[in-house]
Amino acid sequence: MSLECIRVFADEEGESHFEAMSIDLSAKDFAPPAPPVEVSEIMGSRHGFLRAPPGWFGDWHPTPARQFMCLLSGAMEVAVSDGEVRQMSAGMIALLEDLEGRGHATRVISEEPAVLVFAQLLS
DSSP: OEEEEEEEEEOTTSOEEEEEEEEEOEEEOSSTTSOOEEEOOOOOEEEEEEEEOTTOEEEEEOOSSSEEEEEEESEEEEEETTSOEEEEETTOEEEEEOOSSSOEEEEEOSSSOEEEEEEEEOO
16 A cells, blocks of 8 residues: 655756655554554654645745655645646645755645645655
8 A cells, every 4th residue: 555645856957847656555553552554664854834825926946855745725836847837735745855956836726825744854
């Protein structure tokens, strides 16, 4: 079993791109005595929450850290420098790795704020 995720990364020339990826899950006794659940590898991280108001626009910028972001509510549009644009809705997961180059541009397209949880990876 796996979770689908969108990866945003920069190539050797600094151009950013989207790529589909999967996060592997396996059944584990995560919180005994509760029954086993499907769990990913535990990764070291710093984490927090982010809220951006309707219409917020973050012009071209690289990600500040290698990080997972999960959109909890609202909707966003993300553009990468190769010209592709994708819309993200609640429940979508993205791994941001475009640490160099032009980065990506982000816009809140919902009438409600976009609320995200992020986990900056330590390794």
